Amino acid sequence: MAYGPKIIDHYENPRNVGNFGTQAETKTRKDIGVGLVGAPECGDVMQLQIKVDQATGKIADAKFKCFGCGSAIASSSLATEWLKGKTLDEGMAIRNTDLVQELSLPPVKIHCSVLAEDAIKAAIADYKTKNGMEVEDHDHDHDHQPAATR
Amino acid sequence: MSVKTPIYLDNAATTPCDPRVVEAMLPYFTNDFGNPGSRNHVFGWNAEAGVDKAREQVAALLGASDKEIIFTSGATESNNLAIKGVAYMYEKAPAGSTGRGHIITSTIEHKAVLDPCKRLAKEGFEVTFLEPPKDGVITAAQVKAALRPDTILVTLMWANNEIGTINEIPEIGALCHEKGIVFHTDATQWVGKMPTNVERDNVDLLSFSGHKLYGPKGVGVLYVRRKKPRVRLVALQDGGGQERNMRSGTLNVPGIVGLGKACELAMQEMDRDGERLLKLRKKIEQAVTSRLDYCQVNGHADKRLPHLTNISFGFVEGEGLMMAMKDVCVSSGSACTSASLEPSYVLKGLGVGDELAHSSLRLSMGKSTTEAEVDYSIERIVSAVQKLRVLSPLYDMHKEGIDLSKIEWAHH
Numbered sequence: 212m213a214y215g216p217k218i219i220d221h222y223e224n225p226r227n228v229g230n231f232g233t234q235a236e237t238k239t240r241k242d243i244g245v246g247l248v249g250a251p252e253c254g255d256v257m258q259l260q261i262k263v264d265q266a267t268g269k270i271a272d273a274k275f276k277c278f279g280c281g282s283a284i285a286s287s288s289l290a291t292e293w294l295k296g297k298t299l300d301e302g303m304a305i306r307n308t309d310l311v312q313e314l315s316l317p318p319v320k321i322h323c324s325v326l327a328e329d330a331i332k333a334a335i336a337d338y339k340t341k342n343g344m345e346v347e348d349h350d351h352d353h354d355h356q357p358a359a360t361r
Numbered sequence: 362m363s364v365k366t367p368i369y370l371d372n373a374a375t376t377p378c379d380p381r382v383v384e385a386m387l388p389y390f391t392n393d394f395g396n397p398g399s400r401n402h403v404f405g406w407n408a409e410a411g412v413d414k415a416r417e418q419v420a421a422l423l424g425a426s427d428k429e430i431i432f433t434s435g436a437t438e439s440n441n442l443a444i445k446g447v448a449y450m451y452e453k454a455p456a457g458s459t460g461r462g463h464i465i466t467s468t469i470e471h472k473a474v475l476d477p478c479k480r481l482a483k484e485g486f487e488v489t490f491l492e493p494p495k496d497g498v499i500t501a502a503q504v505k506a507a508l509r510p511d512t513i514l515v516t517l518m519w520a521n522n523e524i525g526t527i528n529e530i531p532e533i534g535a536l537c538h539e540k541g542i543v544f545h546t547d548a549t550q551w552v553g554k555m556p557t558n559v560e561r562d563n564v565d566l567l568s569f570s571g572h573k574l575y576g577p578k579g580v581g582v583l584y585v586r587r588k589k590p591r592v593r594l595v596a597l598q599d600g601g602g603q604e605r606n607m608r609s610g611t612l613n614v615p616g617i618v619g620l621g622k623a624c625e626l627a628m629q630e631m632d633r634d635g636e637r638l639l640k641l642r643k644k645i646e647q648a649v650t651s652r653l654d655y656c657q658v659n660g661h662a663d664k665r666l667p668h669l670t671n672i673s674f675g676f677v678e679g680e681g682l683m684m685a686m687k688d689v690c691v692s693s694g695s696a697c698t699s700a701s702l703e704p705s706y707v708l709k710g711l712g713v714g715d716e717l718a719h720s721s722l723r724l725s726m727g728k729s730t731t732e733a734e735v736d737y738s739i740e741r742i743v744s745a746v747q748k749l750r751v752l753s754p755l756y757d758m759h760k761e762g763i764d765l766s767k768i769e770w771a772h773h
Contacts, residue, residue, distance in 0.1 A: 214684075222684060228752055233761050250770030251755060254678050254719040258754035276754035280680035284752060 214281060215315040221285035226292050229274040231260050241265075244338025246330040255279040255323065257287045259330040261294060261302070263338055270294050270302060275330075282320035286310050286327035299335050303347075364737045366688035372573075373522055373550060373669050373725035374692060378619065379575040385622040386577065389615040397612050398601065408614045415621025422624040423567065423584055424558030431583040431604045432617050436549040437473040439568030439583035442608065443545045444477040444516055446594030447566070448486055451513040451543065461485040462513040467499050468492050468710045470518055474547050478516070491517075495712050496661035497526035501533045508536075514543050519551035519567075523707040523723055524660035525669035527551075534563025543592055549573055553627035554635060554666060559584060565592045571616065575728070576623030580616030583608075634728045639667035641726060641735045646670055648739045653746050655759075659713060659721065669725040673708070673717040676756040677749040682722065685745035689738045692723045 214222075230237065237243045242263050249255040256278040264271040273291040277284045289310055294302050307324035310316070316324055336346045369377075389411055397412050399405025416427040423430075433439045444464075452461045466478050468490045475490075482488045489507045493499050499517055515537050520527050530546055537544035545566035551557065552567070553574030559567060570581035585607065586592045600609025646658050655675030674682065679693030708721055724738070750756045755765060 222681075225752065230754075230757070234758060234763060235761065247754065251719070251765060252714070252770075254680075256754055256770075276752055276757065278676060278681075278753045278755045279678050281684040283678075284681060 214317075217314045218281055218285040218316070221288040221314070222281045225275075225284055225288040227272075227274050227288065227295075228276065230258070230276060231262055231272075231274060241341050242338075244334040244336070244341070246333030246335075246337060248329045248333055249279070249283075249326050251278065255283050255326055257283065257326055257330040259287060259290060259294075259327075259334045261334045261338060263299070268298055270297050270299070279323065279326075280320070282314070282316055282323040283326060285314055286316070286323045287330060289313060290327045290331055294331065299339070302331055302335050305331055364731070364733045366737075368689045368734045368738055370689060370691045370724045370726060370730070370734075370738060372727035372730075373525075373723065375572045375578065376575045376727050377729070378572075378577055379623060379626055381626060382576055382619045382622045386615040386619040389618050393614075395614075397614060398603065408612075411614055411618045412612055415617045415624075418621035418625045419582055422552065422557065422628050424560055425584050426587065428605075429559075429584055429587050431585055431607050432612060432620075433581045433583055433608055434579055434613070435572075435581035436471075436547065436568045436570035437581075438608075439570070439581050440471075440473045440516075440545075440547055441477050442583055442594065442597055443566040443568060443585075444474065444514065445481065445597060446607070447514045447543050447545065447592070448481050449595035450593050452486075453511055453513070454485070456484065459485045460487075460511070462487070463509045463511045464488045465504060465507050465512060465515045465517075466490055467517055469497065469499075469521055469523075469707045470516070471522055471547060471549070474516055474518065487511075493526075493710060496664070497521060497524050497659070497711050498661050498664050499528040499533075501529045501536050504533050505536055508540060508542070512540070512542050514545065516545040516547070519546045519548040520555070520666050521660070521707065522550050523705060524671040524711070525550070525666035525725075526660040527555075527664045527666065530564065531562040534565075537565070538563050538590075541590070543590075550666060550669070553624065554631055554668065556631075559586065565590070571620035571623055574623050574627050577616050577619040580613050580620045582620070630728065635667045638726050638728075638730065641730065641732060642667060642670050644732075645724060645735060645739055646672070649742060652743050656746075657717070659708060659711060668727065668730075669723065671708075671721055671723045673713060673721040674746050675717060675720060676753045676759060677720050677746055679720055679722060681749055682720070682742075682745055685748055686738075686741040689741045691725075693721060 231243050237245050244261045246259045248257050258276045260274045261270045262272040273294040275287040275291050277287045307328040310324040310327055339346045393407040395404030395408040397409035416430045419430045420427040454461045464486055478488045491503050517528050519530050534544050543565050546564055547568050549569045552569040565586040567584040572578040594607055596607050598609050603609055650656055657673050659671040683693055
């Protein structure tokens with residue numbers, strides 16, 4: 212598949228690759244939220260970690276790792292860039308369609324952006340749960356392309 | 362040593378035309394453009410002479426008689442004609458009824474065999490889909506165990522297109538002849554690469570296409586046995602009755618001439634090419650599996666085509682991998698490279714887990730592949746896998762001692 216320049220840039224120079232510790236370590240850290248979404252047999256797994264400045268309530272840092280195609284890697288790389296400096300509410304407001312537009316994802320790769328949105332929400336929810344905050348229902352209101360245009 | 366990129370390692374998808382093939386074809390587009398069906402003038406005779414020569418060249422490569430060669434548009438058409446043509450000819454009950462006859466095939470056939478078989482299953486035939494063992498090789502013992510008194514056709518590929526494994530075709534053919542059952546093989550990946558003799562190998566019907574052996578696209582062959590036993594077919598398309606009434610339609614003369622030339626060249630060169638490519642294949646497999654952990658070569662250790670290898674790389678995804686080595690052109694069992702989003706049914710059929718099926722590459726060399734290209738490709742593959750493993754959460758989790766199969770993944 213021929214990709215646009217932004218996907219290729221994020222794929223070749225992924226931003227914020229890494230984590231703030233192993234699965235076991237991050238479980239015990241209250242300033243870290245971890246979102247792990249997708250499944251190996253579906254060919255996509257994203258791990259997104261956020262580090263929250265507990266004084267300001269803002270996302271101070273974000274890291275990702277991704278098992279997946281070029282679009283999945285680019286979507287999660289872009290998500291970490293966007294999350295830095297945002298409040299949790301602002302992070303929750305990121306939509307998969309924003310990622311699709313920014314990266315010019317082709318229609319068959321929309322699900323990669325959906326997965327990235329899920330990863331953002333899961334990481335924020337993990338942080339909130341660890342800190343006794345109320346977690347809103349994870350509504351699946353992703354905007355998919357209509358089937359006819361695929 | 363520097364190499365020219367991009368490097369083409371996808372010869373199982375298609376091969377370039379040999380320049381000698383193109384040269385042989387050219388006169389038939391312009392000077393010798395006649396219709397071989399025109400029996401009363403020199404233009405027709407010249408075209409017919411070109412087709413006749415090609416028929417002999419093809420027959421020689423297969424160890425067949427030229428009267429047994431039917432030209433088609435490609436292996437997909439040949440497979441359809443063989444499978445449906447035999448089923449309708451040897452049916453036990455007429456259309457509209459059930460119990461029309463039993464057909465044996467396998468789960469790892471090409472779609473051009475699977476889908477005709479599935480259509481016949483809807484039309485009242487019964488189809489057994491043999492499941493290969495982990496090494497991918499369908500055996501005569503498996504076929505024997507599946508035979509029934511009403512079995513009319515066995516159709517199994519000679520070599521698999523994704524992993525290159527070689528089925529026990531001569532033994533299966535012998536079994537079918539003993540029982541009086543028609544035997545068809547889709548030999549698209551085999552012919553022109555490996556020695557073929559339809560008499561020695563007990564084959565009744567054999568399909569292949571020109572573009573896998575350095576011939577042109579849009580032309581293929583169905584070999585149809587004429588003696589011991591004589592195999593008959595119901596034609597699938599009606600028309601002018603060309604090709605002994607089995608395949609109506611004006612012959613693709615330039616394509617046929619090119620295919621004939623390709624067969625002649627294959628006969629002269631395949632042994633030498635095969636030996637050279639087998640060494641290169643072993644070099645790739647040895648280098649990659651020794652330098653990277655968690656990777657496996659799929660299919661039987663020895664019973665595989667010399668020029669093709671399929672390797673799974675744990676914890677990385679195939680399409681992402683191909684993107685990281687985009688100057689080396691290969692194909693992948695990954696869902697992301699197809700429209701279906703399903704990983705390879707062939708690898709799944711071998712019991713390769715979904716996550717490894719997503720992470721597999723098929724590398725298929727051709728006669729112009731050089732050792733320098735192979736060396737370059739090995740470096741690109743190794744560094745691409747290493748790059749993607751740095752990115753892979755699964756690799757981290759595995760190293761942390763987490764059993765990935767025990768995690769409750771959210772499925773989309």
